[in-house]
Amino acid sequence: MRLVIDPTRCHGHGTCAQLLDEYIRLDKWHYPIVGKQKVSAGHADLLMRASQLCPELAISIVDD
Amino acid sequence: MIESVSASIMAPTGPRRLSLGWESAHRPSPSGRVVFVSDLSPRPRLVMPLAEHVAGYGRLPSGLTMRMALDTLRASNLTGRGGAGFPFWKKLQAVATAESRKSPVVIANGSESEPLSKKDTLLLKNNPHLVLDGISMIAGLLGAKSAYLYVKDREAHTAVNAAMRERRERGISELRVTVVEAPAGYVSGQETAVVRRIAKGPALPQFSLDRISTSGVRGAPTLLSNVETFAQVAIVLRFGADWYRQGGQGSDRGTRLLTLVGAVGRPGVYELLPGATLAELLREADAGDPRAVLVGGYFGRWVDLGTPNSTNFPMDDQTLAERKLSFGAGILGVVGHDTCPVVEAAAITEYLAGQSAGQCGPCMHGLPEISTAMARIALSSDVERGMHDLRAVIPLVEHRGGCQHPDGVIQLVRSTVGAFAEEVKLHRSGRCTARGSHTSVLLPPGATVAAGAVVR
Structure with a gap:
């Protein structure tokens, strides 16, 4: 699983980076930088929550 | 389409330049490979009537199959003229093979959002029939239910409307093209911004996990290309790939439009014939002793002429690529020694x-x-x-x-x-x-x- 953030929607709230700090860090403007590694199955719930809690609904989950 | 006469791609004799309407007014350079077409405020002085257009370029080929068109376009090496330079046949194939229940949409992008570019406006004002031919052929091949022309310039809009009226009056049966006005702004011509605007949204880029070739305007497979690309398609599918790429006599083969701006005596739109070199173009534009050239427009790359860097190279896709350059949106910006x-x-x-x-x-x-x-x-x-x-x-x-x-x-x-x-x-x-x-x-x-x- 991977997460993809729509940069046109993201307003840099940072919720995703709090939940998924292993995969996402914030740049100096507080916008998320998503790492290249896939999200492990054990973190699927966290990923789902991050997607649901994003205030801008900018996160998509891609299965590949 | 214009009356059917032949099931194959034919090669009638006749003028084959994009800027045809201007040929009598502007002679090519001594080398014969650079044609000054217009200054930077192209006026619709010589809009070609449909009858003359057909007499000059010949009728559209009929009985053309997608397979034939793809093979011909592939062999021609025709690339998109809007900036990305993507092979047109690949784009067409992607839309043709997209799995979708919606019928494809065709869009010709004439928004020319690069503020220095004038070639697309010139083309639409002076040779709208060639662009409409290209749209008509591609829409026909794809079985598209809707086709759009995205235009910013008012006079270009008027010229296109007049050309479409002429085609209707002549009883040409083809898909009606809807003209959509492009709003001002640099990003309004970006691919996804165009798709959004056509669907009556704002002309702003949008993010998608899908390419527009599979899911574009309202989810339909969408083919979007620059207006010059469509004009080139109309030429390639008429005269064939061999002629376009290498055939014919001397300069008689495919051409390219460029806008040349900056520190030159004769800024304007130029038509480059095969083999034309940067040196010839600069000479024709009265550039004197230039310091540098920005090739490709604002997203382009520089050629520093201050170093012993020859300008004697032909302006074609391959040679430019070898020099890490690209035509981009078809703009060359010349800087002299006055500015840095x-x-x-x-x-x-x-x-x-x-x-x-x-x-x-x-x-x-x-x-x-x-x-x-x-x-x-x-x-x-x-x-x-x-x-x-x-x-x-x-x-x-x-x-x-x-x-x-x-x-x-x-x-x-x-x-x-x-x-x-x-x-x-x-x-x-x-x-x-x-x-x-x-x-x-x-x-x-x-x-x-x-x-x-x-x-x-």
């Missing part, structure tokens, strides 16, 4: 930073920082810090936008500090090679920027 190319680039960078749609954080916050860094380098205020900031900020912006805008700016910035490393070194000691009035020559008319203000 680094200052020019800083002014353009600032203009482009102001053209961000403001949707994506890295673009919205990063481009102004990149622009400030470029100004420090250009104006010798703090070159060290400017270079340091570029190295720090570029990785935070690159590949993080929802469209090509930030990456295009980064390409320009990289090319500038790369091609003019010596100039940047001079700036470190507070010097600059510019020796003239410092009037910026590559900013769009009417644009004011702080870095530009210094040079104005």
Whole structure:
């Protein structure tokens, strides 16, 4: 699983980076930088929550 | 389509230039490979009537299958003329093979959002039938239910409407093309912005996990290409790939439109015939002794003529690619010895930073920082810090936008500090090679920027 953030929607709230700090860090403007590694199955719930809690609904989950 | 006469791609005799209507008024250069077509305010003086158009270019081929069209377009090496330079046959194939229950949509992009470009407006004003031929053929091959022409210029709009009326009056049965007005703004011509506008949304880029070839306008497979590309398609599918690429006699084969601007005696739209070199083009444009050329427009790359860099190379896709250049949006910007190319680039960078749609954080916050860094380098205020900031900020912006805008700016910035490393070194000691009035020559008319203000 991977997460993809729509940069046109993201307003840099940072919720995703709090939940998924292993995969996402914030740049100096507080916008998320998503790492290249896939999200492990054990973190699927966290990923789902991050997607649901994003205030801008900018996160998509891609299965590949 | 225009009356059917043949099931094969035929090659009638007749003029085959895009700027046909102007041929009698403008003679080619002594080498015969560069044609000055129009100055930078092309007027619709010689709109070609349909009868003359058909007499000149010949009728559209009928009985053309998708397979034949793909093979011909592939063999012709025709690439998109809007900026990305993607092989047109691949684009067509992607839409033709997209798995979708919706019928495909065809869009010709004539928004010409690069403010220095005039070639698309010229083409639409003077040869709208050739563009409409291309749209008609592609829409027919795809079985599209809707086709659009996205246009900004008012007079181009009028010319296109007149041409479509003529086609209807002549009883040509083809898919009706809907003309959609493109709003102002640099990003309004970006692929996804066009798709959004056609679906009656705002002309702003949008993010999608899908390519528009599978899911574009309202989810339909969408083929979007520049208007010149459609005109080229109408020529290639008439005369065949061999003729387009290499056949015919001498200069009698495929051409390309370019807008040439900047420090030249004769800025304007030029039609390049095969083999035309940069040197010939510069001579024809009365460029004198230029310092540098920005090839491809604002997202382009520089050729520094201050080094022993020959301009005697043919202007074709392959040769440009070997030199890490590309036609981009078909614009060449010439800088003389009066201005500094680094200052020019800083002014353009600032203009482009102001053209961000403001949707994506890295673009919205990063481009102004990149622009400030470029100004420090250009104006010798703090070159060290400017270079340091570029190295720090570029990785935070690159590949993080929802469209090509930030990456295009980064390409320009990289090319500038790369091609003019010596100039940047001079700036470190507070010097600059510019020796003239410092009037910026590559900013769009009417644009004011702080870095530009210094040079104005």
